[in-house]
Amino acid sequence: MITLEINGKQHSVDVPADVPLLWVIREHLKLTGTKFGCGKGLCGSCTVHVDGKAERSCQIPVADAQGKKITTIEAVGSTRSGAAVQKAWVAEDVPQCGYCQSGQIMQAAALLAANPKPTDAQIDDNLSGNLCRCGTYQRIRKAVHRASRSLKKGGKS
Amino acid sequence: MSGIFNVSRREFLKTGALVGGGLILGAHIDWAGAAEEGSKAKSYAIEPNAFVHIAPDNTVTIIVNHSEMGQGVYTSLPMLVNEELEADWKKIRFESAPVAAVYNHTAFGMQMTGGSTSVWSEYDRLREVGAAARQMLIAAAAATWKVDKKTCRAQKGKVVHTSGKFFTYGQLAEKAAALPVPKDVKLKKASAFKLIGRPTARLDSPEKVNGAAKFGLDVFLPEMSVAVVARPPVFGGKVKSLDAEKAKAVRGVKDVVQVPSGVAVLASDFWQAKAGRDALRIEWDEGPTAGLSTPGMKDQYAKLSKTPGKVAKKAGDIEAGLSSAVKTISAEYHVPYLAHATMEPLNCTVDMRPDSCEIWVGTQFQTVDRNAAASIAGLKPEQVKIHTMFLGGGFGRRANPASDFVSEAVHVAKAAKTPVKVIWTREDDTHGGYYRPFWYDSISAGLDKTGKPIVWKHTIVGQSIVAGTFFEKVLVKDGIDNTSVEGAADIPYAIPNILVDLHTASIGVPVLWWRSVGHSHTAFVVESFLDELANAAQKDPFEFRKGLLAKHPRHLGVLTLAAEKAGWGRPLTKGRGRGIAVHESFGTYVAEVAEVSVNKEGELRVHRVVCAVDCGQTVNPETITAQVESAIVFGLSAALHGAITIKGGRVEQGNFDDYPVLRLNEMPKVEVHIVKSRKKPGGIGEPAVPPIAPAVANALFSVAGIRLRELPMKPEVVLAAMSKK
Numbered sequence: 001m002i003t004l005e006i007n008g009k010q011h012s013v014d015v016p017a018d019v020p021l022l023w024v025i026r027e028h029l030k031l032t033g034t035k036f037g038c039g040k041g042l043c044g045s046c047t048v049h050v051d052g053k054a055e056r057s058c059q060i061p062v063a064d065a066q067g068k069k070i071t072t073i074e075a076v077g078s079t080r081s082g083a084a085v086q087k088a089w090v091a092e093d094v095p096q097c098g099y100c101q102s103g104q105i106m107q108a109a110a111l112l113a114a115n116p117k118p119t120d121a122q123i124d125d126n127l128s129g130n131l132c133r134c135g136t137y138q139r140i141r142k143a144v145h146r147a148s149r150s151l152k153k154g155g156k157s
Numbered sequence: 158m159s160g161i162f163n164v165s166r167r168e169f170l171k172t173g174a175l176v177g178g179g180l181i182l183g184a185h186i187d188w189a190g191a192a193e194e195g196s197k198a199k200s201y202a203i204e205p206n207a208f209v210h211i212a213p214d215n216t217v218t219i220i221v222n223h224s225e226m227g228q229g230v231y232t233s234l235p236m237l238v239n240e241e242l243e244a245d246w247k248k249i250r251f252e253s254a255p256v257a258a259v260y261n262h263t264a265f266g267m268q269m270t271g272g273s274t275s276v277w278s279e280y281d282r283l284r285e286v287g288a289a290a291r292q293m294l295i296a297a298a299a300a301t302w303k304v305d306k307k308t309c310r311a312q313k314g315k316v317v318h319t320s321g322k323f324f325t326y327g328q329l330a331e332k333a334a335a336l337p338v339p340k341d342v343k344l345k346k347a348s349a350f351k352l353i354g355r356p357t358a359r360l361d362s363p364e365k366v367n368g369a370a371k372f373g374l375d376v377f378l379p380e381m382s383v384a385v386v387a388r389p390p391v392f393g394g395k396v397k398s399l400d401a402e403k404a405k406a407v408r409g410v411k412d413v414v415q416v417p418s419g420v421a422v423l424a425s426d427f428w429q430a431k432a433g434r435d436a437l438r439i440e441w442d443e444g445p446t447a448g449l450s451t452p453g454m455k456d457q458y459a460k461l462s463k464t465p466g467k468v469a470k471k472a473g474d475i476e477a478g479l480s481s482a483v484k485t486i487s488a489e490y491h492v493p494y495l496a497h498a499t500m501e502p503l504n505c506t507v508d509m510r511p512d513s514c515e516i517w518v519g520t521q522f523q524t525v526d527r528n529a530a531a532s533i534a535g536l537k538p539e540q541v542k543i544h545t546m547f548l549g550g551g552f553g554r555r556a557n558p559a560s561d562f563v564s565e566a567v568h569v570a571k572a573a574k575t576p577v578k579v580i581w582t583r584e585d586d587t588h589g590g591y592y593r594p595f596w597y598d599s600i601s602a603g604l605d606k607t608g609k610p611i612v613w614k615h616t617i618v619g620q621s622i623v624a625g626t627f628f629e630k631v632l633v634k635d636g637i638d639n640t641s642v643e644g645a646a647d648i649p650y651a652i653p654n655i656l657v658d659l660h661t662a663s664i665g666v667p668v669l670w671w672r673s674v675g676h677s678h679t680a681f682v683v684e685s686f687l688d689e690l691a692n693a694a695q696k697d698p699f700e701f702r703k704g705l706l707a708k709h710p711r712h713l714g715v716l717t718l719a720a721e722k723a724g725w726g727r728p729l730t731k732g733r734g735r736g737i738a739v740h741e742s743f744g745t746y747v748a749e750v751a752e753v754s755v756n757k758e759g760e761l762r763v764h765r766v767v768c769a770v771d772c773g774q775t776v777n778p779e780t781i782t783a784q785v786e787s788a789i790v791f792g793l794s795a796a797l798h799g800a801i802t803i804k805g806g807r808v809e810q811g812n813f814d815d816y817p818v819l820r821l822n823e824m825p826k827v828e829v830h831i832v833k834s835r836k837k838p839g840g841i842g843e844p845a846v847p848p849i850a851p852a853v854a855n856a857l858f859s860v861a862g863i864r865l866r867e868l869p870m871k872p873e874v875v876l877a878a879m880s881k882k
Contacts (some may be wrong), residue, residue: 005380011166011769015426015428016212016392016408016428018426019426019428023426023427023428026375027377027383027426027427028426028474029439030377031368032368032371032374032375032377033367033368035372035374035500035501035536035549036296036374036427036453036502037501037502037578037583038812039502039582039583040583040652040811040812040814041499042812042813042814043583043813045500048281054776068639072368073367073368074368074369077367084864085368086366088400089366090358090362090363090366093358093359093362093779094360094366095227095359095362096227096228096229096783096787097225097226097227097499097500097501097547097548097549097550097551098227098361098365098370098547098549098550099372099500099547100497100500100552101365101366102368105366118466123821124467124821125822127821128820128821128822129820130791130821131813131818131820132500132821133492133498133499133550133552133791133794133818134227134502134787134790134791135551135786135788135790135791135819135824136783136786136787136824137789137790137820137824138786138824139783140821141821149654153505
C-alpha cells in the first residue's frame with residue numbers, strides 16, 4: 001500500500017512502487033484534470049505541485065511521492081497564485097482545445113508563488129517546457145502578467 | 158429537461174438510420190464557392206427542437222453538432238443561434254450532439270467537423286433555428302395572453318407584451334414545444350446584429366482552467382479495462398506469430414487479443430497494460446513497405462517530377478511562353494511527412510453489448526465512425542451511440558475516413574467482450590501514420606523583358622489523401638485529387654501561360670488531411686517561388702505581387718493591409734529581414750509578414766508576424782484572432798521543426814524530443830488585423846497556416862540571401878545553404 005497526500009487528503013492505493021504518479025492520480029484517484037501527453041517529461045501536460053514546486057507527474061514513481069504534499073489542477077484554485085492564474089486564463093481567453101492548460105496553469109501558479117513579478121524572460125524560461133499545440137503562447141504570456149498584476153493588487157502573498 | 162423539442166429524439170435517431178454511410182451530398186466540394194454562395198436549395202429542415210433545449214430555470218442548452226477541438230465552435234455556434242433566439246447570453250450552455258441525420262453538416266451530408274467549415278456551413282441554419290424557436294416562444298405567449306403576436310417581442314430570455322407583462326422563456330418552453338415549427342423564418346439584417354461580430358469570451362474556458370473539462374482520455378466506465386495495442390513496426394505489416402505467455406503473467410493483465418491492427422493487451426490500468434505489451438513476443442510479417450526510406454522516396458519523386466503528369470490546370474501556351482521569355486528560372490522544392498501530434502494522444506472508449514455499442518471519443522467524423530463501428534459490431538447504425546468528448550486537438554487527425562482509432566477500439570471491445578479504453582502512447586500516436594503527405598515539386602517560370610512573369614510550369618509529386626476512401630468519388634476528378642493541387646492549380650497571379658500537373662504516387666504510408674491540407678504544401682512552394690521571381694525581376698516582393706493581383710481585390714486587400722501594418726519598406730532592426738506571403742484557402746484570404754533573424758548556428762528566430770485576414774462577415778472576432786495565432790504557431794512548428802522520416806519502413810520519430818513543436822520561448826509577437834466585411838463568412842481554423850512558412854523563408858532570403866526550398870528550415874539546412882552561398 002502506498003499512501004499519498006493529494007489536495008490535502010490522504011489516499012491509500014495498492015499499486016507497484018514504480019508506477020508514475022500521473023497514472024495513479026488519473027486512474028486510481030480519478031483526478032483527470034492532470035493530463036497524459038508524452039510520458040517522458042517533454043510536454044508538461046502532467047504538471048502537478050510537489051511541495052509547492054511544479055513537477056512532471058509522469059516522471060515521478062509513485063513511491064517517491066509519499067510523504068509529500070501533492071496539489072493538482074482540481075485544487076490549485078484554493079491557492080492564491082492558482083486562483084489568480086485561473087482567473088487571468090479566463091480573462092485572456094487562453095484555452096483553445098484546453099488539453100495542455102492544466103499543466104500550463106500549474107506551471108504558472110508555481111512560478112508566481114515563487115516570483116510574483118516575473119519578467120518576460122523569466123516567463124519564457126519557466127514555461128517553455130509546457131507545450132501547447134494550439135499555440136496559445138502569446139495569451140499565456142499575457143495571462144501570467146495579468147495574474148501577476150492581480151496578485152500585486154491583492155497585497156502580500 | 159422540458160423544452161422546445163417537438164420531434165422526439167427517438168424519431169430523429171430513426172431518420173439518422175436512413176442515411177447511408179459516408180455519403181456526401183454535394184458533388185465537387187468547392188470550399189470557397191460554398192462559402193460565397195450559400196443561398197442554393199436548402200439541404201436541411203429547420204428543427205429548433207434538435208438544437209435548443211430550454212429548461213424551467215431559463216437555462217438554454219444549445220446542442221452543438223460540430224466538435225470542439227479548440228477552434229471555439231462551442232461558443233461561435235451558440236452565438237449564431239442566440240443572435241435570433243434572443244435568450245440571455247449568460248444562460249447559454251452547450252452540449253455535444255449525438256449522431257443523427259438532423260446534425261449532418263449542411264454541405265457534406267454527414268456529421269463531421271473539418272475543412273474550416275463549421276461557422277459558414279451553419280451560418281444560415283443555426284440563425285434560422287434560433288429565429289424559429291423565438292417565434293414559437295412568442296406564439297406561445299400570445300396564445301396564453303390571447304393577444305396578437307405582433308404586440309409581443311422577445312428580449313433577453315423573455316417574451317414581453319406591450320403592456321409590460323412578460324413570461325420568461327423557461328415558463329413558455331413547454332407550451333412552445335407543442336407548436337408547429339414556423340414555415341417562413343425571417344432573419345435579421347447584418348446591420349441589426351447584436352452578438353454576431355462582437356468579441357465574445359469562450360463558453361468552455363471555465364471548465365478548461367480547473368480540470369473539469371472531459372476529454373476522451375478522461376472517460377471511465379464500470380468494469381472497464383485499459384488496453385494498449387502492439388501495432389506492426391512497418392505500415393501494412395501483419396502478425397506472423399504471437400507468444401503472449403509472458404504478457405499474461407504481468408500483474409494486472411486480464412487478456413491479450415488479436416485484432417486486425419495488431420495485438421491488444423488489456424489490463425486494469427494503463428501502466429499494467431503497457432507493461433504487458435512490453436512483454437509480448439511478436440514476429441511480424443513486415444510486408445512490402447519494409448524497404449521504404451525517405452531518401453529513396455525523395456529520389457524517386459524527384460525523377461517523376463521531371464516528367465509530365467496529369468494536367469490539373471492548363472491555360473495559354475507553355476511552349477510559346479517559355480520561348481518568348483527573356484529569363485527563365487527553375488527550382489525544386491520538397492516538404493516532409495508531418496504528424497498532427499495533438500496534445501491528447503489518440504484514444505477511444507467502447508462499451509459493446511449484444512444489442513448496442515456505446516462509444517466515447519474525441520472525433521471529427523461521427524457518422525463515419527458510427528457506421529464503421531456498426532459494421533464491425535454487426536449492429537445497425539442506430540444501435541451505435543457516440544458521445545463526442547472535448548478533443549485535445551484535432552487538426553484533421555480525428556477525421557479519418559478509415560476510422561482507424563475508433564474501429565480498432567471496437568475490434569478490441571468485441572474480441573475481449575468487456576468495456577475498454579484503448580490508449581495510444583505518444584510514440585504510438587507519432588508512429589501511427591495518417592500524415593500530411595511528403596511532396597516534391599519541380600517548378601519553372603519565365604519573365605518577359607519588363608520582368609513580368611509570362612509562363613509558369615509546376616509539377617507536383619505526392620500521395621493522394623482521398624484515394625481509396627469514399628471521398629475519392631467526389632474529390633478526385635479526371636485523376637486529379639483536388640487536395641493535392643489546391644493552392645497550386647488556382648494561383649491568383651496574372652500569368653497568361655500556366656501548366657500545373659500532378660503525379661500521384663502510391664506508397665504504403667497512410668496519409669491524411671493535416672490542418673490546411675494541400676495548402677500547407679502548395680502555398681510554401683508558390684509563395685516562395687514567386688519571391689524567387691521577384692528577385693529575378695529585381696522587384697520588391699510586395700510590389701511584384703501587387704502588380705499581378707489586379708483582378709483579385711481580396712488578395713490585394715490583405716496583402717496591402719499586412720504590408721502597411723508591418724511597416725513594409727521601412728527600416729528594420731539590424732540583422733532582421735522581412736518576408737511576405739499571401740494565400741486564399743477555405744474561402745478566407747490571408748497575408749502574413751514575418752520578421753526573421755538567423756544566428757551563426759543557423760538557428761532562425763521569428764520575432765514578429767503581422768497578419769491580415771479577410772474571412773468575410775465575422776462571427777466571433779475573439780476566436781478569429783485566436784485561430785490565426787494558433788495557425789501561425791502550428792505552421793511555424795512545421796516550418797522550423799517538423800519532419801516525419803522513414804528508414805527501413807520504420808518511422809524514425811516518436812516523441813516531442815525528435816518531433817519538436819514550437820515552444821513558448823520561440824513564440825513571435827503576432828498581430829492580427831481583420832478586414833471589415835459583410836461578405837459571407839469564410840473558414841478560419843486553417844487559412845492562416847499556409848502563408849507562414851513561405852513568409853519566413855522569404856524573410857530568411859531577405860536577411861541572409863539564402864533560399865531554402867525545403868522544410869523544415871533546420872539549422873543544418875540553413876548552414877549548408879549559407880556555406881554554398
